Amino acid sequence: MIRFEPRENVSTRRAVGAPVFAALIALSLAAIPIWAAGADIATAYILMVNGAMGSVFAISELLARATPLILTGLAAAVAFRAKLWNIGGEGQLYAGALAAVAVGSGGFALPPYALIPAVLVAGALAGALVMLVPTLLKVKLGADEVVTTLLLNFVILLFVQMMLEGPMQDPMGMGWPQSEPVLEEAMLPQLIARMRVHAGLIVALVAAIFAAILMRRTVWGFEIRAVGANPSAARHAGIPVTATFVRVGLLSGAFAGLAGVGEVAGLKGYLTADLSPGFGYAGIVVAMLAGLSPLGVVIAAIFVAGVFVGADSMSRALGVSSYLADLVVAMSLLCVLISGLFVRFHVRIGGSRLTD
Amino acid sequence: QEEKLKVAAIYTVPVEQQWVSRIHKALNAAQERGDITYTFSENVANTDYERVMREYAEGGMDLIVGEAFAVERAARNVAKEYPDTAFLMGSSFGPAKPNFAVFDNWIHEPSYLTGMIAGKATKSNVIGMVGGYAIPEVNRLMNAFIEGAREVNPDVKFLVTFINSWYDPPKAKEAAFAMIDKGADILYAERFGVSDAAKEKGILAIGNVIDTAGDYPGTILSSALWHMEPTIDKVIDDVASGNFEPADYGPYSYMAHGGGSFVVDETLADPEAVKAAKEKEQEILDGLFRVNVNDEEPKSTL
Amino acid sequence: MSDAPAEQAAVLKLTGITKRFGALLANHAINLELYPGEIVALLGENGAGKTTLMNILFGHYVADEGTVQIATADGGLRPLAQGSPQAALKAGIGMVHQHFTLAENLTGIDNILLGTRSLLSPIASKRSARTRLDKIMRESGLTVDLDTRVSRLSVGEQQRIEILKALYRDARVLVLDEPTAVLTPQESENLFQTLRSLADEGLSIVFISHKMAEVLSASDRIAVLRHGELVADLPSELCDRNMLADIMVGRHLEPEARSEVEKGPALLKLSGISTGHGRDALHNVSLQVHGGEIVGLAGVSGNGQGALARIISGLELPRSGSMEIDGRRLKPAPRAVMREGLVRIPEDRHRDGIVGEMTVAENLVIEDVRSRAFQSFGFLDFAAIDKRAGDAIDAYDIRCPGGDAVARLLSGGNIQKIILARTLDKEPKVVLAAQPTRGLDIGATEDVHRRLFEARARGAAILLISEDLDELFQMSDRIAVIHRGKVTLPQETATLNRSQVGLMMAGQESEDAA
């Protein structure tokens, strides 16, 4: 019989070591599909490392992909801290992207220097407002936000499609369901010439630091943690529970909205309905990998992005099905999540301890 | 003898998707002939498209084939940065210097001919058309089909639905069923799934881009086929001989170049109609008849 | 060890039970025997290891050392497989947990039948089971509507379902963990009568309690645990209150005596408050509490105390009526009433009192994080928070590894001390103390009482909501009774006696008393 006993004190060595170990195990498990696809395993790993960080280009790609993951990861991390289960990062991301395009494609007459801030604010605001709905439904009417946020993803995606085939369709787009392009002046600048990593990364890192300080050092963070751990006691202690949920919801939505801004105004230049390959959902896993710590989110996002970009590049170089990349990412996530258990619990088999 | 040409293709959908399958097939054929080495990435998300392009370009590919439709700007930017690589991209826009050539599935001519067959074949005078998105590539084929059908049968009416997806066969099938309910007895199968509905309900369908007659015996009345081989072979030839120009390779999809063809199941079609269509086909090949290019979104007329 | 009749064979025998949680020795080499037809009370401070021992017996925990043996049909003993509630149930051990283990979305009978039939049986006819249960209910006097969903049953009824669960499975040994913590005096009395009649039928019963009076009156034998060790195992008639307290705590305790305090102005004033409906309603409640006095509010739980506490705490707006603190009407919000000098000791300290996942220090400042003392410009002042924690831990003798220990790991008594520290240290004008000693051992209880008297001496107005008549009579200057949402006029404690109050709690005389 297997039993788990919670650990009271977790050493840093264990807290850091276990996920690293798990990541290694996951990567070695990737050998199975590589082998199944008939590729040479050693070459595959070399190519994978190269693809993730073997060149400036690779690193730029890694960071470009990590950027939205950091932001959606933060969106999940701050919300989950308050036990506000925001599964709607994907929809909020699209809302942010839609707003960014609306503002950034010249819809409003703004001076050039105001365009980038306006695009960022619009995207953050749109994401925040989208998250406000389920938050209010939860605090005012008791509707479970897991379901409402999940459902809103589809509503928003359909809305985006509707806009892209209707009022926001690019008149020059030959009927393709895509938006007008974001003006050059509204685009987030590239960080390295001719590379894709863009100023959205700075936004993401600033957001992570902001979230870290907010959570650990401020009254609002204190209140968020209290509400998350025990809303009833928090209410009794005079903490404004509803306001705290609303604050967290807005913040979480804003982070996800910024992720959308980065994707349209940093990378693509215009909006299509397939802007995000599930960054919103991946953000949830990133947040959990990070143990809901904002700075951990940065590391987890870089890890996930690295695995994907590396495996993707490797699959291309070897001519293996490119679905391998998603598979390796999924396996890594599961392994790292499981490793979290060995951090939090003693595992006993029968009467004896498996780990100490 | 110098090394084989290195060709990579980047597809935003799986290679089974009919449009892309034509490119895939032509490139595979070229590889089997020994002209090129061919690698590809399928189902590449738009977010990743640029990276994949760069990776192939960095990897020393001589020619990169793909679809720029949803990533027009990024694709053109990347191409500019790798002037030594030739790019041949599906696009609704024109070519660009120094190395960005374009192509498209210009099979409006055979579509017109299939319209002539369908117009004669319908008894209810209702034809259902299920498309992916109302984009020029789709619209012009549908419009050509409609014109062809009207030429032989002025009374024919059309039902048009776009499923707003490139790849959702069950949904296309449902849309087709809905049209059958409304009295359509011929279905224009722009997407996968439509012919399945036709087969299930025992009516006829018009094929598009690929020949699916073998999969739906007795169902596919006529098809407008697309062949990428003339385009691909031409561009490979141009690149290999150093004559590559950023040109519009679209015309290589015309019937005159063998890029488009018209097939009809004569056991199903009215001999009169077949005869008329074959005559029209000859006129097209002889340059005596030009099928209109109309990119407007077609609408239901019932 | 015990002087139970030696010729009678034990039905259950625990030998050398030791259980560690990490470094903590929760049970240490405990030997205990149980004989047919006897009622044993298990006594001990919070955290002494009582629940742990019973959980081992029932298979929730596995002991690190020691054995559990159960009588066989031929009178011998056989070892009981540990870590398996199923084995315990099969051997005839039934347990009523302190926190009930009922599925609230099922009816009583479905809860009782849970696990008694094969999960693969295609259909669940209840006819024979019902006949048997009717018989059990008749014989034991534990009547309850079996076809009502458990969520609609009162706490007392739910407990009866719990006991019926054990009896239906032909339990030979019945364990009850703090069964009276949630019961009214009347309900407790009924429970013990039932238990006695069951024991007379041959059932062996172990119950855990902190209430000295019932331990002494209801048990045949008393076992006392201290820091995980069995320190006494005596027939009840040889015990008395003081002696048990000494054994339990290991030192002598003197009950707090009430001093004379001059009565001040009315600091808490409720006029004509009505709200809610059903069990949790209030009807035209008016009440005044003066500075320097404790008004006890007696009543069976569920007669509107919850609504009253919520309204006073500012968590809920009454339908009509008003509340004043020191002559000022307030916006109904926890923060607003706190600012006016009202503090609360909530009834359910785990749910409403502390945030278990946060540290002791954080819990100590949670009501005041927004005050200048602990923050500036929205940023927390960690130095001030740590200092506050250190001071409070010393002043209130909060037993914990330190201010950064997670609050959830503290015992009930120490959790209550955190709440006392953060509320009473503010020198409040009004204290609302709801069931402040429920589930606490006598040591911790004395502590709470002493702190409340200190607040009273400083001139605070204290409203003490309690079901414990002993506590009410010991603490209160005046006592009011709440029944079905109506509150009687408080009367001087000296003019009242227990049976009078008990009857009023049950609803009698409440009309003419009002």
Add this chain to the structure above:
Amino acid sequence: MEILDILVNPNFWAAAIRIATPLIFGVLGALICERSGVLNLGIEGIFTAGAMAGWMAVWLGADLWTGVAVAAAVGGAFGLLHAVLTVPFGLSQHVSGIGVTLFATSLSYFAYRTALPDVSSPPRITPFQPLKIEGLSDLPFIGTALFQQTPLTFLALFLVLAVAFILNRTPLGFAIRAVGDNPAAVEAQGLSVFGLRVGAVIVGSALMAIGGAFLTMSAFDAFFFGMVNGRGWICIALVVFASWRPGKALLGALLFGAFDAFQVRLQTEVGAFVPGQIFLMLPYLLSIFALVVAARKADYPRALLKPYFKGQR
């Protein structure tokens, strides 16, 4: 007027039932999981895996019902993974579920492409055919709407009754409901929380996978990438819409199917005078509305999302 025409057309209802069928499987599966206290967001991936595995088995030569069994087994395996992660390990159910979805989806795609690297058009199988029942199929309205469906649809409808019966009438059903409400109650009665939850998640996941198999073996005859297209997530919503009751779940799935069928037909009828997306949004918005209304009184499984550790409170 056209609207009425659509609604009285039996073919419309046939379409609604056909579209609803995979959802019925999925929503029943999700309902069983949630009744035992485990949210299974792996559903989207399990749908995909079921669609792939069932189809692949038939394509490799198995008969159709074996294909369904293979799909169920594969779904059960992913269910086991989710159950192990969330029940004894107590991992966050959202995260594990999303992890399982990522894993099952990518594994299915990778396996499909690795097994069939060179296809240029999707390989097809002979799918389930409509079950024509002598007499019944010729009935006026009902005959068209109901009795031209494939056997899997009837299996789905039968399962609604079976699940409702099991949950409400049998000891097993009581145990599952109890473990979703208060696992301690189940443990105290000598039943295994672990066994019940793991079992429920496996069975529920198997049903989800059959829903996926319906797509490739009945609604269509080939496997496609992106084929599931959010149908799994819809089921999660429908469970809430149904307040965790099988009968209402059927209703919800049919409603959803009807909206979808309606949307397609309306577009054909009168052209896209309203963007089709509006109709596609409606079921989601309706579910949210139902949730808001239901939230007040629904007796949803109280232990949902809460891991249970033996001996820990």
